[in-house]
Structures are given as C-alpha cells and as structure tokens.
Amino acid sequence: MTPPPARRRRNGANGSAPAHNLPRRGTVRRAQAITTYGVGSLIAVDQESFVVSGLDGADASWNADESPRIHERRLARLLGVDYFRLPPASDDGSKDGLRVRRFPLMHSCPECTELQRHRDFNPPAGRSICGTCEVDLVPSRFVVACEAGHLGEFPYWQWVHRSTERGASTTGLCGGRLRLRSSGRTSSLRSILVSCTCGKASEVSMEGSFRRNALKDLGLKCHGTRPWLGSSAPAQECGLPLRTLQRGSSAVWQPVLKSALSIPPWSNGRADPLAEHWDALREYDSRDHVEIYLKGVFKGNCPVSLDEVMTLLDAEREEDPDGQAAPTFDHRYRALRNKEYERLRSGNDGSEHSRDEQFVCETPLGDHSVLGPLGVTGPMLVKKLREVRALKAFTRLADPESTTESKEMPLSDASLRWLPAMEVRGEGVFLRLDEDRLGTWEKAAAVAARVERMRTAHQRVLEQRAGDPSQVAPSPAVPRMVLLHTLAHVLINEWSLESGYPAAALRERLYATDDMAGVLVYTATSDSAGSLGGLVAQGEPALLDRTIRSAVRRAEWCSSDPLCMETEVSGTGGTNLAACHACVMLPETSCEHNNILLDRALLVGTPEDPDLGFFANIQAR
Numbered sequence: 191m192t193p194p195p196a197r198r199r200r201n202g203a204n205g206s207a208p209a210h211n212l213p214r215r216g217t218v219r220r221a222q223a224i225t226t227y228g229v230g231s232l233i234a235v236d237q238e239s240f241v242v243s244g245l246d247g248a249d250a251s252w253n254a255d256e257s258p259r260i261h262e263r264r265l266a267r268l269l270g271v272d273y274f275r276l277p278p279a280s281d282d283g284s285k286d287g288l289r290v291r292r293f294p295l296m297h298s299c300p301e302c303t304e305l306q307r308h309r310d311f312n313p314p315a316g317r318s319i320c321g322t323c324e325v326d327l328v329p330s331r332f333v334v335a336c337e338a339g340h341l342g343e344f345p346y347w348q349w350v351h352r353s354t355e356r357g358a359s360t361t362g363l364c365g366g367r368l369r370l371r372s373s374g375r376t377s378s379l380r381s382i383l384v385s386c387t388c389g390k391a392s393e394v395s396m397e398g399s400f401r402r403n404a405l406k407d408l409g410l411k412c413h414g415t416r417p418w419l420g421s422s423a424p425a426q427e428c429g430l431p432l433r434t435l436q437r438g439s440s441a442v443w444q445p446v447l448k449s450a451l452s453i454p455p456w457s458n459g460r461a462d463p464l465a466e467h468w469d470a471l472r473e474y475d476s477r478d479h480v481e482i483y484l485k486g487v488f489k490g491n492c493p494v495s496l497d498e499v500m501t502l503l504d505a506e507r508e509e510d511p512d513g514q515a516a517p518t519f520d521h522r523y524r525a526l527r528n529k530e531y532e533r534l535r536s537g538n539d540g541s542e543h544s545r546d547e548q549f550v551c552e553t554p555l556g557d558h559s560v561l562g563p564l565g566v567t568g569p570m571l572v573k574k575l576r577e578v579r580a581l582k583a584f585t586r587l588a589d590p591e592s593t594t595e596s597k598e599m600p601l602s603d604a605s606l607r608w609l610p611a612m613e614v615r616g617e618g619v620f621l622r623l624d625e626d627r628l629g630t631w632e633k634a635a636a637v638a639a640r641v642e643r644m645r646t647a648h649q650r651v652l653e654q655r656a657g658d659p660s661q662v663a664p665s666p667a668v669p670r671m672v673l674l675h676t677l678a679h680v681l682i683n684e685w686s687l688e689s690g691y692p693a694a695a696l697r698e699r700l701y702a703t704d705d706m707a708g709v710l711v712y713t714a715t716s717d718s719a720g721s722l723g724g725l726v727a728q729g730e731p732a733l734l735d736r737t738i739r740s741a742v743r744r745a746e747w748c749s750s751d752p753l754c755m756e757t758e759v760s761g762t763g764g765t766n767l768a769a770c771h772a773c774v775m776l777p778e779t780s781c782e783h784n785n786i787l788l789d790r791a792l793l794v795g796t797p798e799d800p801d802l803g804f805f806a807n808i809q810a811r
C-alpha cells in the first residue's frame with residue numbers, strides 16, 4: 191500500500207485507528223464514489239477488504255482542488271445541507287483518494303488456519319500477511335448487518351460454541367484459538383469449517399449461517415456498530431435482528447441517491463456565493479432586513495444584487511409545499527420534481543441567457559401538431575442541462591426504494607452541512623402526453639386491471655424487502671407511470687439503434703403523477719464537454735414523430751415472443767409484464783427505476799386486446 195501523504199499521517203478523529211487512502215492499485219472513478227463505493231460500502235482490493243470511511247472530518251481533509259464544492263440550491267435545501275462536494279477520485283493522478291478502514295477485521299491464514307483479528311497475525315507494517323507463515327491473509331467472507339444499517343463481524347466464536355455456550359457473554363474466554371479451514375475444492379458453505387482449539391466444541395461448517403434466524407437462535411442481536419466511522423465512534427442502541435451476508439453481496443450496501451436538475455433562477459451560478467446563507471435569509475420577510483443581513487455578512491461587497499436576492503427568495507418560498515405543517519421527504523421531493531416539470535414545459539426561450547446559464551430549454555421550430563395523432567404534445571429541446579446527483583445516505587439489507595427514511599444510515603456521525611454529489615451536463619428532449627387522451631386511456635378497465643396486477647406484485651416485493659410492513663413506501667405503479675416509463679425505454683432504444691448513441695449514455699427522467707405526464711431523455715456525462723451532440727435535433731417534431739412511430743412499431747415484437755408478451759409475471763417477482771432483456775430493458779445507468787414497472791402492452795396492446803395500447807391507433811395492422 192502506498193503510504194499516505196505526510197499531512198494525513200495522523201490518527202483519525204478521537205484517536206481512532208487511522209483511515210487509509212485507498213491503495214493506488216484500487217482505482218475508483220469519481221461517479222463510483224457515490225454509486226458503488228460510497229461511505230459505508232465494502233471494497234475489495236486484491237486480497238484485502240476495506241470499508242469506505244464516514245464523512246466526519248472529510249470536509250477538511252478532502253483536497254479542495256480535486257473535490258471542489260458544487261452548488262444546487264434546490265437539492266441542497268431538500269437534503270438539509272448548504273452545499274455539495276465532488277468526491278475524490280482514486281486513480282494514479284490523484285493526490286487524494288477514497289479514505290478507507292480495514293473491515294472486516296477477522297482474517298484467516300490459509301497456511302496455519304488461524305482465524306483472528308488482522309493485527310493478531312502481527313503482519314509487517316503496511317502488509318496483509320501472516321507474520322508466521324508469510325502468506326496472504328484472507329479477510330472473512332462473512333459479515334453481519336441489520337436493517338438499520340449497522341455492520342459487524344461475523345460471530346465466529348459463538349457460531350463454533352453454539353452447542354455449549356448458547357447466548358454466552360464470555361466470548362473468547364474458553365482459552366482456545368479459532369481455526370478456519372476449507373475442506374475440498376468447492377467454496378460452498380458446507381466446506382468452510384470453523385473450530386476452536388479449546389476442544390469443548392466440535393468443528394462446524396458455515397452451512398446454515400445465512401438462515402434468517404441463524405444468529406437470533408444464537409441469542410445474538412445487533413450491537414449497533416458502525417465500523418466505517420472508526421473504532422472510537424460510539425455504538426448505537428439497536429437490538430434489531432442480525433443477518434449474515436457475504437462481503438460482496440449487494441445487500442451489504444445500497445446508495446440512497448437523490449437528484450435535481452438545475453433550473454432558473456438558480457441555474458446561472460449567481461446564487462452560489464450565498465449558499466451558506468439561505469436558511470438565515472429566509473428568516474427575514476422585509477427587503478430592508480435582507481439588506482442589513484447581507485451588509486453584515488459581505489461588508490458591502492455582496493456579489494449578488496439585492497434585487498436578485500429578493501427574486502431568489504421569492505422563488506424559494508414558491509417551492510415551499512403548502513398545506514402541510516411538516517411535509518414528508520417524499521412530498522418535498524415531489525414538489526422539487528414538479529418545479530422541474532413546469533420549467534421543462536414552459537422553457538426559457540424568451541429570456542436572455544448568460545454564458546453561465548446551465549438550463550436552456552426551447553420550443554422546437556417545427557409545427558408540433560404533427561405529434562397530435564400520437565397523443566404526444568409539447569416537445570421541448572433542452573439544449574443545455576445540468577443534473578446534480580447526491581448520495582444522501584445508504585441502506586443495508588433493505589432496498590432504498592422500499593424503505594422510508596427511518597432505515598437510512600447517514601454518511602457521518604455528526605450532522606454535516608454538505609453531502610458528496612456528482613454533476614452531469616448534457617442535453618435532452620422533453621415531451622408530454624396529451625392529458626385528455628391520457629385521461630381516457632388510463633380509465634379503461636383493461637388498462638387499470640393490467641397495471642393493478644403489476645402494482646400489487648410490486649407492493650408485495652416492497653413489503654418483503656422492507657422487513658417492517660408499516661414502513662413500506664407505496665408503489666408508484668399507475669398506468670401513466672408505466673406507460674411513460676416504457677415509452678422512455680423504447681425511445682432510448684430507438685435513438686441508440688438509429689442514431690448510434692450508446693444506450694448507456696442516455697438517461698430517463700420521469701414526471702408521472704396526477705398532475706404530470708412527461709418524460710425527459712437526456713445525455714449525461716460527467717466530463718465538462720457534456721454532450722455527444724445532436725440529441726436535441728431529434729426533438730424536432732417531424733423527426734420525433736418518425737422516431738416514436740418507429741419505436742412503437744419495434745415494441746410490437748420481441749425475440750422472446752410469444753413468451754414475453756404473454757407473460758403474466760416477469761422481472762423480479764412480477765414487477766414487469768411484457769418486458770425483458772430482449773426488448774425494452776436498458777443498461778442500469780439509463781433507468782431511474784431498476785428496470786421494473788415496464789410493459790410493452792401498454793404501448794401497443796396485446797394480440798387479444800389491441801386497444802390496451804396507448805399508441806394502438808398508429809400501428810400498421
């Protein structure tokens with residue numbers, strides 16, 4: 191491991207074990223630092239395993255050049271922070287890196303078969319080998335976690351002594367030493383054997399350790415440990431049941447990501463210098479008071495004019511969700527989306543754009559009534575857009591989609607004024623469905639019944655994954671959502687097949703609630719050039735008309751038909767109907783909804799019921 195630079199060679203907060211920078215050989219791209227290797231996730235580098243450190247102290251230690259602050263006021267406000275920072279990349283050119291701590295600590299030596307904490311092997315500094323045998327140590331394949339997001343070592347001692355010392359509090363006091371060996375060549379749980387030299391308990395395999403109640407039966411429950419915060423972070427009260435997991439399992443860590451498009455009046459960067467003052471400014475209702483506050487803070491050098499500040503404050507208040515004293519997070523997130531929808535719908539062609547304007551959305555020149563017969567309306571060319579995607583928290587065991595905020599684990603011990611985030615720039619095409627047509631279509635009994643099947647299946651999956659049924663978020667599956675979602679997928683497919691965009695470079699953003707029926711398809715790259723170019727041109731009505739017709743026709747048939755179209759349940763537990771990898775599914779980076787809640791039949795109908803399809807009338811029969 192490359193030694194960390196001198197300025198970092200110090201103990202972590204409160205004298206805990208120092209966090210290491212990720213070894214150079216473990217390259218982590220910046221985007222992965224929030225999507226895959228965010229705080230609390232496990233990362234394997236060669237033979238070693240680490241947990242990505244919490245953010246306490248990171249604001250000071252992250253390099254300001256490599257991890258600059260970025261601003262997106264609406265998202266910051268939603269998430270209760272002042273600003274965001276790009277996470278450090280961890281590659282050869284990087285001065286900084288992802289900060290990690292060794293986890294799990296339990297290791298075994300394939301030579302002497304000792305199973306103990308890493309430091310008890312007396313490895314030479316900076317290496318992970320058995321001090322006696324000089325072979326690479328193997329990090330424990332198993333960890334334990336609870337649904338509140340805690341993480342811990344697999345309780346090997348209790349596992350071995352389960353017949354003799356059930357529920358014992360005298361962990362490790364049998365006088366023996368643990369051993370781990372593997373019988374035979376398979377990596378099955380049955381062939382992993384753990385024993386203790388005390389001789390009081392016989393050798394056991396790991397078989398059965400993944401049973402739901404395996405650890406409960408040993409009298410164990412969660413101690414609330416958070417190893418990503420270092421050894422000095424206090425354990426939290428918990429007591430929830432523990433589950434055994436493989437280190438590499440996706441159930442160990444799931445990011446909770448929230449994103450926003452930058453829209454006027456926040457999207458020209460003018461408001462950025464005020465990022466840390468909005469909460470204070472909101473307290474004043476008079477212009478005079480705002481002026482006095484700004485004079486006090488900026489000593490007469492406020493980079494933003496008083497008029498602009500007042501305009502921004504008005505815009506901010508306009509987004510306050512009304513009618514609810516304490517709106518839920520979901521309610522506020524919906525309000526944020528609603529505002530985007532309004533902006534995308536109205537565009538900003540009339541206004542003068544400064545060079546820094548990050549949102550440029552214009553009405554196409556062509557006559558958009560050509561789209562009328564399709565039931566499509568209001569296409570907009572989004573010539574410039576910026577999306578900020580922040581890592582809010584993470585979950586373990588529970589799927590972030592299915593849980594309410596209570597199961598989310600924050601990224602730091604102390605509450606911080608910032609979160610890590612990525613920004614992407616690009617361009618896109620926005621379109622809406624005709625509300626009247628849509629209203630009639632979604633009321634049709636066959637449509638409602640079909641989507642209800644999917645909704646019920648999805649709700650069941652959410653309940654299973656959430657553990658606590660009272661904490662389950664409602665499934666978003668309604669006819670317009672599934673229709674818009676499937677339409678977005680076939681459009682992305684069409685543009686990728688016909689215009690050569692890699693499908694993975696296009697993304698969808700759905701606006702599908704009672705008062706919204708739109709979809710944005712956009713290019714999203716994190717480099718500043720930001721665009722493959724030309725997607726905007728695809729939004730001209732005549733071209734869009736051809737594209738939608740062709741996409742819908744392509745959706746009539748899948749190489750897995752008739753199976754795909756006839757399917758009653760597909761996807762994870764019936765959460766898709768007529769949709770599979772051979773037709774409408776997309777690379778995961780393109781899809782907002784994990785490739786579920788898709789159904790081609792809602793576009794084109796089924797052979798038995800062609801009128802089910804929203805676009806049934808345009809098909810060549």
Ligand SMILES: [Zn+2]
Nearest residue numbers: 299302320323
């Ligand atoms: Zn050894």
Ligand SMILES: [Zn+2]
Nearest residue numbers: 364366386388
């Ligand atoms: Zn023993």
Ligand SMILES: [Zn+2]
Nearest residue numbers: 336340412428
């Ligand atoms: Zn816990």
Ligand SMILES: [Zn+2]
Nearest residue numbers: 748754770773
């Ligand atoms: Zn299919």
Ligand SMILES: [Zn+2]
Nearest residue numbers: 781782783785
């Ligand atoms: Zn999708």
